[in-house]
Amino acid sequence: MNFLPMNEYPLVSVVLGTYNGQVYLEEQLRSVLAQTWTNLEIIAIDDGSTDGTVGILREYATRDSRIKVIINEQNLGFVRNFEKGCSLAKGKWISLCDQDDYWLPEKIEKMVHAIGDYPMVYCDSELCDSDLQPMGTKISDLVHYQSFDDCRQLCVFSRMYGHATLITRALFDKASPFRKEVPHDGWLAYHATLYGGVRYLPEVLVKYRQHAGNVFGVIGRKKKKDAALQRAEKKRKELARIRLRIDAYYAACPETLVPQKRLLRALVESYRNFSLYNDCRRVALFLANYKLLLAVKNYSTVRKYLFCLKMFVKIK
DSSP: OOOGGGGGGOOEEEEESSSSOHHHHHHHHHHTTTTTTOEEEEEEEEEOOOSSHHHHHHHHHHHTTEEEEOOSOOOOOOHHHHHHHTOOOOOOOOEEESSOOOEEHHHHHHHHOOOOOOOSEEEEEEEOOOOOEEEEEGGGGOOOOOOBOOOOGTTTTOOGGGGGGEEHHHHHHOOOOOOOOSOHHHHHHHHHHTTTTTEEEEEEEEEEEEETTTTOOSOOOGGGGGGSSHHHHHHHHHHHHHHHHHHHHHHHHHHHHOHHHHHHHHHHHSSSOOHHHHHHHHHHHHTTTHHHTTTBBBOHHHHHHHHHTTTTSSOO
């Protein structure tokens, strides 16, 4: 790789969201500080930790002036916390950072070279256990990673995790304010397809740590606390969240994107309830648009058809 001269490195803002993350935080901080792209500001924004997280952040800030520590007066939740951190960013690009992963040294360097004129680029990640030992699987083994240029490809499923993305500051401005019912990384990726597309860099640049404290683990993981929830109440909340998400995506899609707007409107209407008419319409919409709606699914064509038929009794 040909590195740029030091004076040609535009500023990259690393937005590190933290909350009770003392166990793995130092390893992540060291990996960020070791990046070959050195013109960084690291905005560490803590959401009310009660462990030693803030102490670790402040100690590292005394060692490296690139680190700025912000402590929220009240807990905002992970979506609003990242939104606040991004709003403080001064860089041309923003790199989202979780507190418990590990970045390979050339992560930012390679992603800056790859982003080009796209508003977002994302890379592959290697799944690791709590000790950062490889589990023999990459996220790209589980889902269909590719570049995306149509919001219909990400309106049902999105598998671009924030830790693996680099976005332009301009994209954040277009996607603000975030919607609390949609994960911030999915919201940003969706908006990227509206304003230039998402580019995929097929290279592992992150060690994605899987452990009991993940806010979101890898696809298919079940949180133990789910067992304690009432199933009916859990289902009700999930359905409400899904409906709010598709409503938000429809509202965000510009009127100029006529085919996209038309399909999103039809999905919104079919998601309203489980009437026989809406159930049949939902299945028909998925069957007619399965290549778009299931673009991130690493399924065979037959399995995609079967998935579409399941939309008769569920929504996603």
